[in-house]
Amino acid sequence: QLQLQESGPGLVKPSETLSLTCTVSGGSVRSSGDYRVWIRQAPGKGLEWIASINYSGSTYYNPSLKSRVTISVDTSKNQFSLKLTSVTAADTAVYYCAGRKDTAVVPAVDWGQGTLVTVSS
Amino acid sequence: QSALTQPASVSESPGQSITISCTGTSSDVGGYNYVSWYQQHPGKAPKLMIYDVSIRPSGVSNRFSGSKSGNTASLTISGLQAEDEADYYCSSYTTSSTYVFGTGTKVTVL
Numbered sequence: 001q002l003q004l005q006e007s008g009p010g011l012v013k014p015s016e017t018l019s020l021t022c023t024v025s026g027g028s029v030r031s032s033g034d035y036r037v038w039i040r041q042a043p044g045k046g047l048e049w050i051a052s053i054n055y056s057g058s059t060y061y062n063p064s065l066k067s068r069v070t071i072s073v074d075t076s077k078n079q080f081s082l083k084l085t086s087v088t089a090a091d092t093a094v095y096y097c098a099g100r101k102d103t104a105v106v107p108a109v110d111w112g113q114g115t116l117v118t119v120s121s
Numbered sequence: 122q123s124a125l126t127q128p129a130s131v132s133e134s135p136g137q138s139i140t141i142s143c144t145g146t147s148s149d150v151g152g153y154n155y156v157s158w159y160q161q162h163p164g165k166a167p168k169l170m171i172y173d174v175s176i177r178p179s180g181v182s183n184r185f186s187g188s189k190s191g192n193t194a195s196l197t198i199s200g201l202q203a204e205d206e207a208d209y210y211c212s213s214y215t216t217s218s219t220y221v222f223g224t225g226t227k228v229t230v231l
Contacts, residue, residue: 049220111166
């Protein structure tokens with residue numbers, strides 16, 4: 001079964017760039033038919049789909065975040081990443097990396113444990 | 122894209138049934154049969170319970186069922202058990218080739 005583990009700074013200053021990495025084990029980060037996904041959840045709030053990248057490198061972004069977000073894959077490290085620029089306190093959240101197959105039209109099937117990122121000076 | 126609308130909370134006694142609604146628009150829920158439901162216990166990652174409106178993944182209890190009518194989808198939990206107490210989120214594929222989640226519903230087993 002696919003296993004996903006987020007890593008990155010737990011504290012980011014306002015206006016700076018949030019960078020997170022997800023290490024994939026139990027499979028390739030770019031297996032045929034696979035999508036890699038980032039989803040976040042502000043404290044005490046609901047889930048928000050951020051972005052996904054598929055096995056051919058096509059990317060999809062939440063329209064409300066599109067101007068600030070980049071998702072990418074590093075096949076040499078079997079990782080995928082999220083960059084979110086110009087962060088504010090509203091970007092404080094638990095960030096989940098996740099994945100799914102192209103046969104499952106859902107936000108995600110497999111999830112990491114999540115990592116809390118706080119935006120504060 | 123706006124979050125799908127769910128009731129904030131639902132409470133019921135063990136053994137009873139509850140239904141959680143999820144209202145969107147023709148650009149999401151009403152436009153595709155790609156509604157899914159997630160269960161999230163405190164401090165845990167969400168778990169997929171229903172996909173494609175009404176299909177249960179392997180291992181999910183048949184006490185969970187889903188349906189859709191127009192722009193509103195529903196999740197029904199029958200024979201409510203203490204372990205069902207959690208937050209539930211609906212989600213839908215959208216015309217932007219993205220996904221939108223619902224506002225979330227806290228289910229309490231009395």
